[in-house]
Each structure stands twice: as structure tokens, then as C-alpha cells.
Amino acid sequence: MIIEIGHFALVLALMLAATQLIVPALGAHRRDAGLMAVAPPAAVTQFVAIGVAFGVLTYAYVTSDFSVENVWANSHSAKPLIYKISGVWGNHEGSMLLWVLILALFGAAVGVFGSGLPLSFRARVLSVQAALSVAFLLFILLTSNPFMRLVPPAPEGQGLNPILQDPALAFHPPFLYAGYVGFSMAFSFAVAALWEGRIDAAWARWVRPWTLFAWAALTVGIAMGSWWAYYTLGWGGWWFWDPVENASFMPWLAGTALLHSAVVMEKREALKIWTLLLAILTFSLSLMGTFLVRSGVLTSVHAFAVDPRRGIAILAILGVFIGGSLALYAWRAGDLKAGGLFQPISREGALVLNNVLLTTAAATVLIGTLYPLGLEALNGAKISVGAPYFDRTFVPLMIPLLVAMPVGALLSWKRGDLRAALQRLVAAAIAALVFGALAVALVRRGPWLAPLALMLGGWVVFGALTEWGARIKAFSSSFDESARRARNLPRSAHGAMLAHVGVGLVVIGITGATAWNSETVSTITPGETVSIAGYGLTFRGAAPRRGPNYQETVGRFDVTRGLRPVTTLEPTKRIFTAPRQATTQAAIYNALAGDLYVVLGDALDGGGYVVRAYFHPLVRLIWIGALVMGLGGLLSMSDRRLRVGAARRARTGADAPLPAE
């Protein structure tokens, strides 16, 4: 009965979304405030209805209701509670439901907090959001319904893929989807602006907080996936240029470009038309990312044909939203007035360079990801495009971007002075040089190019600090004065500094992990010692242990550095019972300089084991850097200027009613 309530709530949500699509649009067309006012309550109730459906599915998972086909196929009663909950979105149907839940949440947020938007504009935004809801709800109900019953009910479920039973991966999809779906706000705002035929700097102010949130969530989501790969796949790889990763990386690159072009639009009213296109492209890549992963088209063009109904529905949704919005853009963009002018050497010019490089990078990833599919569909030839391709095409685009980053941030708007900007960066350049030289002095091996890459990372970090330091006059006035200036600085300035520092940290982490990685593989018996990167690992034997839904073999290693004991590491090999599958759990010790990473391999006759030990220098900075970037995004988002409703106060003066803060 409860299941049917969830099913019914989903149908109800579809009806509400259809109402929200049609009525406000009609109202905006006829300038009828009454019809337009339908949008916010429709958005809120739609969210409630989808929330009920999602709650019901979660309930079915938590109570292991195997009369529901979806629960039976993806859950097991012996699973720990957290993985019963994460199992809800660990499958196609449930993940689509999570997708629309987040979509509806954003729609409801516009309904509740969007009172500062012009009435007709808000109606149009919510109408576009509802169009997305309708498409996805129809897709779920017609091809991917999670509420289908299993008759007769099964006594036990088939279990969740053990690889997904992991804390980082449990929360990886919600972050990723918050990012993908968050960009739908930029999309809806862009389509509404084209529809209304009006766009100004306020548009950028409304769109930026949503985009910042989506971007921060996507950054953290991608980092979580990478971290998971690092400790699960058994040798410490953190990025594979796998199509599934690329699918999330493309919207990230485009979204990063969007954030920066929206700044130009807000401050200078320039790049308006380009920003609209970028908003559409970013969400189009998000849509494509969702579907590339969900449709199975990535593993093979043929997998797509296994369920033609889903495949065709997916193509139709992509066609309608991407094709439709681009057609609208082609039709209406000419009517919009282009804004401010600027010299090539200026803050705007630097941000244009940022946009050119980032969108080209996104296009490169797109080409590399889709090319094999296209070629196979065209003439049946099968080729692979892997890491070596991206190393040669993507990385060269990032180098000028990183070199230019600190310089661009120091140029003034409209017309910049390159020489002055470079002069102010002399200290940062020297610091970066010293940083690289230190690396050469400390580590006397590895590729000679690695110190240069480290310097590039240092340049970005010190450059970001220089810009921030200049704004608070950290070096030219008293501490109190600097502290006062830091307090008065808009939060977006602190956020930008943090995000840029994060980028530099990621570069440093990637360099360290790539260039100075060391590894050893050996066969050892209890009592023997392996040494790596100055650490000694003494094998103390292996013993079986029972987990809630798995059996594992635990290896014990006493770690010493010189004569000093450091820690004990316990890498394990797990065999899950349902479904029967083996996973390896690496044991990792976080030293200051990097990670000591130990994996237990196969057992040999006579009590010996194959043991792989690695030292991954600085690798942690990759994820710390990503977190710092995400934090910077959130800090920027909390800027007063960007708060929902701030735009209205600025426009109508002080006597307007203050929205709740």
C-alpha cells in the first residue's frame, strides 16, 4: 500500500509539473499576474510530491521490501543501513528519481526565495524548470519505474554491487547530481531571458549563486569519485580519463567558464550573449553526462540497443532540450543588446582567455569521449581513446591557463597594465622558483620536468595570495588596517582566492603523485620485511575476519621508519556473499610527504602473499585542493551581493520589504 502511495505521488508530481509548465507560461504571455502566481505553489507542491515518492522508495529499501522489483534487484537484508539508503540511488531507476528530486528542490527554492525576481521572469524560469521535470518524470514512469511490484515477492534480494558499498561512493552521486541539476538553474534562467528578450547585469547576479553552488557540489562530487578510485582500485590511480569520469568533467569545465563569464557580465555588462550560450552548453553537457552514464552507450554502441525504449527516450530528451534551447538562442540572441567594450589586455580580456581555453578543453574531452562511438557507428571501426590522448591534447590547454591565472586577476577592468601586473607578481614568481628549487634539492630523482610543474602550481598559489594580499594591503599597512580591509572585502573575493589556491594545490598534488611515485611488488612470508620510500613493512601474517555481509582476509604489517615504529597497517581482501564478488581494501598511512599505500595480493602456497606497496607523494593535495576549491565556491555564494533578494533591494531602494535572511 505504501509503495502505491509513492507511485501515486510520482504521477501527481507529473500532473503538477505539467501545470507548472503551462499555466505560468500562459500568464507571462497574457501578462496575467494571477496565472503567473501559480508557479511558486506548483513548484513547492511538486517538490513535496517527489519527496514523498523518494521517501517511500527509501522506506522500501530500509525495510528490505522485496515485493518491489527495484529493491529486490539492488538490495539485500544483510546490508548495513547506510548502504541500504545509498542503494536507493545506486541503480538506474532510483538515481533518476534522485535527479528529479534535486531538480524539484531547486524549482521550489526559486518559488520560495525568488520573490526578488520580476514576476514574468520568475514565471518563465519555473515554466522551463517544469518542462525538465515533465520530461524526466515521464521518462521514469514510462521506462524506468522504481515502484514496479515483483509477483510473487522474493524472500531475499540480489544485493548491491560490493564496489558501491563504500562511504565515499555512497555520497558521490548526490553531490554529482546536485552539480548537474544545479546547472539547470543557469539553463532555465538563460532560456527565460531569451524568451523574454531581455538581459542585464542583474541576470548574472541571480544566476551566480546557483551556478556557484552547482559548481562547488560538482567539484566535491568529482573529487569523491577520484578519491574512491584511489583507494579501491588497488594501486592508487586517481584519474583514468574514463568516459564516465569525462561525463562529469565536461560540465565542470564548462561550468567553470560560466562562473567566470558571469563575473564579467555582472561587473561590466559585457559577454552577455556568450554567457547565455555558455549556460545552455553547460547544462547540455550535464544532461549528456547523466545520460551517457545511464544509457550504457559508453560501454558499447550495442548496449544502447538492448533497451531501445530507454535509448530513444533519452535521445528525444537530449534532442528537445539541447536542440530546442540552441534553436531559441540562434533565433533570439541577435535581438539582445551587446554590452561593454574592452581592450584585449584587461580583466575582461583575461577572462575571455579563460573562457576560450576552458571551453576548448571541454570540447577536447567531448571529442575524445564521443569520437570512438561516432567512428564505430559510422564505419564499424573500433578505436580506443585513453589517457595518452588526453595527456597530449588536454594538458597543453591547461598550461597557458595556469600561467595566465595570477596575471589576469591583477589586471584592471576595461584596460589593464600588463607590466604593472607582472611587477606585482615578482614576489610570487620568486616564491614559485624557490619552491621548485627546494623540490630539486630534496628529491634528487624523477623526471627533470617535474620541478617545473611544481613551480607552476606554486605560481598559482602564490599568485592568488598576492592578489588577495594586495586587496587587503597586507604588506603596505598595519595589521589592524589589513584586518579591517579583510573584513570589509566582499566574501566573493575571499572565495575566489581560496578557489584559485585550491587549483594550485591540485596541480602540486598531481605533479607529486605522477612524478615521484614509487612502488614495489614482492612475495613475502610472515616475518619478512619489504622496504619502500624509507619505510620498512614487516609482514605479521594474515587472518580471516567476518563482516556484516562479507568474509575478509586481513594482513598485518608493522611499519617502521629507521628503528622507530610508525603504525600498523591492515590491508584486506573481501569476498562479499551477495552478490559473490571480491574487492581489495588498501591500507593507507598518511605521512606528511605522502601516502604509504599497501595492498594484499594473492595467497601463495606455504603461507606467503603477494604484497604491493606504494608511496604516493603529495597525492592528498589533489583532494584537499578540490575541497578548498569547493569551499571557495560556497564562500563566494554567501556573498551579500549574491543573496537572493539582494538584487531587488538594490533596484527599488531601501523602503522595499526586506526578505528573510
Add this chain to the structure above:
Amino acid sequence: MRIEFAFLRAALMAMTLSTAALAVEPGERLADPLLEARARAVSAELRCLVCQNQSIDDSNAPLARDLRVLVRERLASGSSDADVVSFVVDRYGEFVLLRPRFGWHTALLWLGPASLLAFVMLMLWKRQRAYSASLASDPSVQPLTEDEQKRLARALAKDVADI
């Protein structure tokens, strides 16, 4: 310009010199470290055919192991890296290469990103030229007088950080 280019290449190569990995079993390794290093480099470019987007160097699938052993055998018998790669491609098809060969069928793949960048830069340059030309031919736009320039410089120097 020359230095810049060298730096670009340097940083680029630093990124590509991936030393990560190891599904290589203790018994597979070649005694000669130089030969082993070559085997690792060749393996990183070959796809494990039964895995999803992993090189044979990263994968612990049995087929990847067979290929690793094959690569080492051929290298040990004196084949060049290129010979080994073409031998594997002859047996398994171009699908096995993680870095596709350049040819008519991959021209767009390899040249696409660079041509896109060149195209966008060209468009921007043309726009900028048109904008400068329109400024130069506009009689209402006059260059600043010396006095105006001084005043502007003073105003700008006052507090750039506050802008």
C-alpha cells in the same frame, strides 16, 4: 618565445610521464631494468581488452597478464618498441591502442582541439581589429591630451587595489 616554448614542452612532458600503476606480478618482471622500463612504457599504451578503459599495465585481468608477458618476451628477444606495438595491433586490431594512430579516420580526433582553438582565436582577433578600426574612424573619439593623461595616471595610481 623560445624559452616559453621549451617550458611548455617541459611541463607537458612532466604531466605525461606517468609512472603509476602495477598490476605487474613479481614473476613477470624482466631482470634488465632498462628493458623492464621499456616494457612498462609500452604496456601503458596498450588497452586491456576485457576491462573498461584500463591499460594492461594497470589491470590484473588474466588477459592483461598474458599481454604483459607477451610484450616482455618480444622485447627480450630484441624487438623494438614500435615492432612490439605493431605485433600486438596486428593480432588484436587498433582497438588495443589507448593512443589511436594518426590517420584519415582519426584526423578530426587529433586535429579537432587545436583547430577549434585556432579558429576561436582568429575570430577574436578579427573582432578586435574591427573594433580598433571603428574607434580610429570615429571622429568623436579623440586621444587624451597630455594633461588628461597625467590626471588619469594620478587617479589610477591612488588606489588600484580598491577597485
